[in-house]
């Protein structure tokens with residue numbers, strides 16, 4: 001449902017092979033009921049498609065674009081060059097030091113063209129989704145409330161882990 005109903009977030013990636021590595025971004029949007037669309041496009045192999053997509057994103061109602069790419073990861077930067085929407089870059093994990101190539105290509109933008117880059121691998125893709133939710137929530141009080149509840153649950157989750165670990169250590173030490 002989130003994929004089609006008035007998408008507010010565009011998730012674009014350089015290759016279909018990126019999807020399994022970054023789909024946690026979409027899952028985070030699903031969690032908060034934020035609509036999104038998903039596209040494969042390449043800054044290098046189909047630059048005109050990227051230009052067209054990014055330069056019409058605002059008029060199509062998008063509020064944030066999440067752009068994922070690996071290796072010479074220029075997609076987020078090129079998208080950012082064609083729109084005033086906030087762009088969140090996901091450096092796709094690779095076998096080069098876990099995605100250091102992607103991370104540097106995504107994050108080392110020149111001044112005047114910002115890309116908010118998340119971590120390569122680990123919680124990075126999920127954080128990209130959450131960051132998009134937080135940006136959209138600035139103008140959506142109901143979504144903001146969901147984020148406040150989410151933060152509260154994080155505290156509870158850590159308290160439970162703390163109690164469980166301390167309890168297990170206490171049992172072991174007996």
Ligand code: RP5
Pocket residue numbers: 013014015016017018042068069070071072092
């Ligand atoms: C990047 O090159 C893509 O984002 C992908 O991570 C990487 C390899 O793409 P394929 O050659 O597998 O299509 O543009």
